[in-house]
Amino acid sequence: MLKIYNTLAREKQIFTPIVAGKVSMYVCGMTVYDYCHLGHARVMVVFDMVSRWLRTSGFEVIYVRNITDIDDKIIKRANENNETIGQLTQRFIEAMDEDSAKLGVLRPNIEPKATKYVDGMIKMISALIKKGFAYVAANGDVFYSVNNFEGYGKLSGKSLEDLRAGERVEVDTHKKDPMDFVLWKSVKPNEPSWDSPFGGPNGGKGRPGWHIECSVMSSNLLGEQFDIHGGGQDLQFPHHENEIAQSEAAHSHDGKACQMVNYWMHNGFVRVDDEKMSKSLGNFFTIRTVLEKYDAEVVRFFILRAHYRSPLNYSDKHLDDAKLALTRLYTALRGHVVSDTAIDWQHPQSARFKEALDDDFNTPEAMAVLFDLANEVNKTKAVEAASLLKNLAGVLGLLQRDANEFLQGEVIINAGVGQLNLEGLPAKITGTGTSSQAQSTHAVGEFTVSNKGIEQFIEQRLAAKKAKNFAEADRIRKELADAGIILEDSPQGTTWRRA
RNA sequence: GGCGCGAUAGCAAAGCGGUUAUGCCGCGGCCUGCAAAGCCGUUUAGACCAGUUCGACUCUGGUUCGCGCCUCCA
Numbered sequence: 001m002l003k004i005y006n007t008l009a010r011e012k013q014i015f016t017p018i019v020a021g022k023v024s025m026y027v028c029g030m031t032v033y034d035y036c037h038l039g040h041a042r043v044m045v046v047f048d049m050v051s052r053w054l055r056t057s058g059f060e061v062i063y064v065r066n067i068t069d070i071d072d073k074i075i076k077r078a079n080e081n082n083e084t085i086g087q088l089t090q091r092f093i094e095a096m097d098e099d100s101a102k103l104g105v106l107r108p109n110i111e112p113k114a115t116k117y118v119d120g121m122i123k124m125i126s127a128l129i130k131k132g133f134a135y136v137a138a139n140g141d142v143f144y145s146v147n148n149f150e151g152y153g154k155l156s157g158k159s160l161e162d163l164r165a166g167e168r169v170e171v172d173t174h175k176k177d178p179m180d181f182v183l184w185k186s187v188k189p190n191e192p193s194w195d196s197p198f199g200g201p202n203g204g205k206g207r208p209g210w211h212i213e214c215s216v217m218s219s220n221l222l223g224e225q226f227d228i229h230g231g232g233q234d235l236q237f238p239h240h241e242n243e244i245a246q247s248e249a250a251h252s253h254d255g256k257a258c259q260m261v262n263y264w265m266h267n268g269f270v271r272v273d274d275e276k277m278s279k280s281l282g283n284f285f286t287i288r289t290v291l292e293k294y295d296a297e298v299v300r301f302f303i304l305r306a307h308y309r310s311p312l313n314y315s316d317k318h319l320d321d322a323k324l325a326l327t328r329l330y331t332a333l334r335g336h337v338v339s340d341t342a343i344d345w346q347h348p349q350s351a352r353f354k355e356a357l358d359d360d361f362n363t364p365e366a367m368a369v370l371f372d373l374a375n376e377v378n379k380t381k382a383v384e385a386a387s388l389l390k391n392l393a394g395v396l397g398l399l400q401r402d403a404n405e406f407l408q409g410e411v412i413i414n415a416g417v418g419q420l421n422l423e424g425l426p427a428k429i430t431g432t433g434t435s436s437q438a439q440s441t442h443a444v445g446e447f448t449v450s451n452k453g454i455e456q457f458i459e460q461r462l463a464a465k466k467a468k469n470f471a472e473a474d475r476i477r478k479e480l481a482d483a484g485i486i487l488e489d490s491p492q493g494t495t496w497r498r499a
Numbered sequence: 500g501g502c503g504c505g506a507u508a509g510c511a512a513a514g515c516g517g518u519u520a521u522g523c524c525g526c527g528g529c530c531u532g533c534a535a536a537g538c539c540g541u542u543u544a545g546a547c548c549a550g551u552u553c554g555a556c557u558c559u560g561g562u563u564c565g566c567g568c569c570u571c572c573a
Contacts, residue, residue, distance in 0.1 A: 311505080497535095
C-alpha cells in the first residue's frame with residue numbers, strides 16, 4: 001500500500017486516488033529563459049521516478065508538467081538577446097528536452113505551455129472577480145484578495161497575520177492588502193499583451209500573472225480536483241498557496257470550496273556548500289555543465305540515491321562517489337545475458353524494494369536492495385539475480401544500458417596527461433588539446449584513448465605475460481592506468497574499464 | 500521577528516524501541532605472477548542535557564547548531 005508524505009497534512013498518508021486505478025498528477029515545470037540547473041534536474045528526475053513507480057504499481061497515470069513561457073524574466077532576457085520571446089523559449093524548451101532525455105526522464109503525458117491557456121486564465125480571473133475574490137485596481141492590474149479566501153495559508157502553515165508581520169513585500173499602493181497577489185498585469189510598453197474584459201486605463205490589455213497559469217492548466221487538463229501536485233519546496237509559498245486560493249475559490253459551488261489537490265508533494269533542494277542552489281544566489285550548475293564531466297546516469301543515480309524530501313548536497317566528490325557506486329552495480333551485471341522477464345514481486349528482494357518505494361518513495365532503501373542483489377550476483381553468478389537486479393533498477397530508470405557501454409564508454413580524462421609516456425598509444429583527441437600537446441610535457445587538454453588502442457595494448461601485455469615478462473606487462477598496465485584505463489584479469493581473459 | 504525542516508560513523512545516506520542498512524574510503528584475509536574486480540571478515544555512529552521504558556539512535560521535553568520559507572525561485 002502506497003504512502004505519500006502530504007505537505008498539506010504534514011504526514012505520510014495512505015494514497016487513495018479519486019478514481020480507482022487512475023492517478024492525475026501535475027508538477028510545476030520550468031520557466032524557460034535559461035538552461036536548466038541541477039535543481040531543475042532534481043524535480044524532473046524525482047517526479048519521473050514517482051510516475052514510474054505509480055505506473056509500475058498498476059495505476060494509469062496522467063502526468064502533466066507545465067512550461068511557463070511568458071514571464072518578466074523571459075521578456076527581459078529576450079530583449080537583452082534581441083530575439084523574440086518565441087525564439088528564446090523555443091530554444092530553451094529544446095535544451096530542456098535534451099537535458100531531461102539524457103537524465104532518463106520520460107516525457108510527461110502533457111506539457112502545456114502557459115501562452116496557450118490565456119483564454120482559460122481570463123475566464124478564471126473573471127470568475128474570481130465575479131465571486132468577489134479578485135478586484136481590478138486603478139492601474140488595470142487585477143489582484144487576488146487573500147482576505148476573502150478562508151483557507152489562505154493552509155499549505156504553507158502561515159497565517160495572514162504572520163505573513164504581514166514578517167512582510168518584506170514592496171508596498172504596492174494599488175493593492176488593498178499587501179499580501180494580495182497579481183492575477184493580471186496591465187500592459188507595459190514593449191511587452192506582449194492579450195485582450196481582456198477587465199477594463200482599466202489600458203482597456204484590459206495585459207498578461208497573466210504566474211500563479212494563475214498553473215491553476216488554469218491543471219484544472220483544464222486534470223479537472224477541478226486531482227490527485228497529486230508536485231514541485232520544489234520553494235514553490236510551497238507563495239506559488240502553491242496561491243494556486244489553492246485561486247482554484248478553490250474559482251471552483252467553489254454555492255459557496256462551498258472544492259478541494260483542488262489531495263496530495264501535495266515537495267522535493268528538497270539541491271545545495272552547494274550547504275546553501276540552496278538557485279539562480280538568485282548564482283551558485284548553480286547547469287545540467288549540461290555537469291554532463292560535460294559526468295555520465296548522465298551517474299547524475300540520475302546521485303539524485304535518486306537520496307530521499308526526495310532530503311536536501312541534496314552537490315559536489316564533485318559526491319558525484320565521484322555516486323559514480324563508483326553505480327560502477328559496482330554495472331560490474332555485477334557485466335557478462336550476464338539478462339532476461340527481460342516480468343519482475344517476480346514475491347521474491348524477498350522485490351518485496352523489499354516495493355515496500356521501500358511504497359513508503360513515500362524511499363529510493364535510498366530501494367537502492368540498498370539493488371546492492372544486496374549485486375552482491376548475490378557476484379557470489380552466485382545466478383542469471384536470475386542479475387535479471388532481477390536489472391529489472392528492479394529499471395523501475396528507477398537505471399542500469400538499462402549494456403554494462404560495457406557504461407564501464408568502457410568514453411569519458412573525459414583530465415589533466416596530468418602530460419606526464420604520461422603515451423608513445424605509440426593510439427590516442428583520439430577531443431576537446432581543446434591536440435595530439436602533440438597531449439604527449440608533450442605541459443599538455444593541458446582532454447583526450448580519450450580509443451577502444452581499439454586499448455585492445456592492442458591488452459594483446460601486447462598478454463604476450464608479455466605469456467613470456468613471463470611481468471615487468472613489461474606491469475609497465476603496460478601502469479601506463480594504461482595512468483591514462484584512466486583499468487585492466488582486470490580473469491580466468492575468461494582480460495577486461496578493461498575506464499576509471 | 501514569525502513559521503517549518505534537520506542534526507547518524509572519515510564521506511554520503513536509510514530503516515528501526517532490543518537482532519548486519521547500503522555505497523565509497525580504511526584495515527585483515529582469500530583469489531591473482533603482482534594488481535584490479537570479486538568474495539569473506541573488520542574498525543569508525545547516532546549534536547548536547549533530561550525524561551518515559553526492562554531496554555532508545557529510534558518516543559517526549561529542553562538546549563545548541565545548521566538549513567529553508569516569509570520577495571522571483573525547482
